[in-house]
Amino acid sequence: MNAWFYRKLLMLYPEDLRTEFGAEMALAFAEDLDNMGHLRVWWCAAGEVLTVALPGQRSNPSVLVPAISFALTALIESAEIWLGSHQAGHVAYPPIFDWAGLVIFASLLNASVALVVTRFYARCSFIRLPRN
Amino acid sequence: MEPDSPLAPAAFLILFALAGGDKHGYAIMQEARKLSDHTFQIGPATLYTTIQRLLDADRIREVPGPEHGDSRRKYYRLTSAGKSALHVELARMESMVKKSKAMRLRLAESS
Numbered sequence: 426m427n428a429w430f431y432r433k434l435l436m437l438y439p440e441d442l443r444t445e446f447g448a449e450m451a452l453a454f455a456e457d458l459d460n461m462g463h464l465r466v467w468w469c470a471a472g473e474v475l476t477v478a479l480p481g482q483r484s485n486p487s488v489l490v491p492a493i494s495f496a497l498t499a500l501i502e503s504a505e506i507w508l509g510s511h512q513a514g515h516v517a518y519p520p521i522f523d524w525a526g527l528v529i530f531a532s533l534l535n536a537s538v539a540l541v542v543t544r545f546y547a548r549c550s551f552i553r554l555p556r557n
Numbered sequence: 558m559e560p561d562s563p564l565a566p567a568a569f570l571i572l573f574a575l576a577g578g579d580k581h582g583y584a585i586m587q588e589a590r591k592l593s594d595h596t597f598q599i600g601p602a603t604l605y606t607t608i609q610r611l612l613d614a615d616r617i618r619e620v621p622g623p624e625h626g627d628s629r630r631k632y633y634r635l636t637s638a639g640k641s642a643l644h645v646e647l648a649r650m651e652s653m654v655k656k657s658k659a660m661r662l663r664l665a666e667s668s
Contacts, residue, residue, distance in 0.1 A: 438602065446582075446605035452629055453583045453601040460587075466600075473602035481606070 427463065428455050431470060437478040437488060486543050494539035498532040564646045566597055567607040572616065572635060572643040579620055581630040582608065608633065616642055 431454045435447050457466045482488040506524055564572065567589070574580060574588035582604055589599050611617045616639035622632040635643070 442602075442606060442609060445609065448629065449582050449631060450601040450605050453586060453604065456583050457586075457601070469598050469600040470602075472598070473600045477602040477606055 427458055427467075431455075434470065434474065434478075437474055437482070439478075439481040439485070442481065487540065487547070490543045491536040491540040495532045495536040498535040499528050502528045502531045563649060564642060565607070566593075567599055567603050568611060568616075569643075569646055570597060570599065571604070571607055571611060572639055572646075575617060575633060575635045575639070576643060579622075579632045579634045581622065581627075581632050583630075585633065611639065614638070 428451060432447075432451050435443050435450060438447075438450075454466065454470065457469075479488070479492055482492075503524075506527070570589035570592055571585055573592055574585045577588070580588065582601075585608075586599055586601070586604050589597065589604075593599075608617065612619070615636055617633045618636050620632050620634045622628075622630060626632075
């Protein structure tokens, strides 16, 4: 299950790195799980998505646009919930799981829409938006 | 990679790990962690991104593994350019250590 999920996570990495070293990265990850413990290894893998995968995808709109959409939606939704709680006249935060669930759901939804639009735009030769 | 620019921590640790002999990726990762006293968290992505850069810069190269080794693994070896880069980096660090010792003495005298 862990190895399967890590292999899916590799999709976020630049294609050349994945093609050349993907199998070895998955192998190293699996060995690390056995030797270092799940929590530590997954923490490191999550950090590498932010520090290695996403910066490596700066030129790939199919990853960059959904990632920006996810981050912005998460930020806006969190701010809305926080402001909404304060506007109500008393500080009554929704339970943490409701709050996190709402933010993650909305962010994933927007990121998915952004991905579909980006893919559609990339495939449609009749749409050419001015770049400057 | 600029020939004489300071090495990034991951590149330095990988070159240092390979100075002890040919290794595959996971062995490099373990050695790099040991060398840094486990203070530098190097994961598979950092490792292979750096390996890719070092291969492009001709500082390491891929070599055949041992005869009965795991065929899924690739083994790497330091090139002469890699040895030279490691030598320059170690000299830079030694110089820094000398300066820091002098600074420590000066600080101790002034306090």
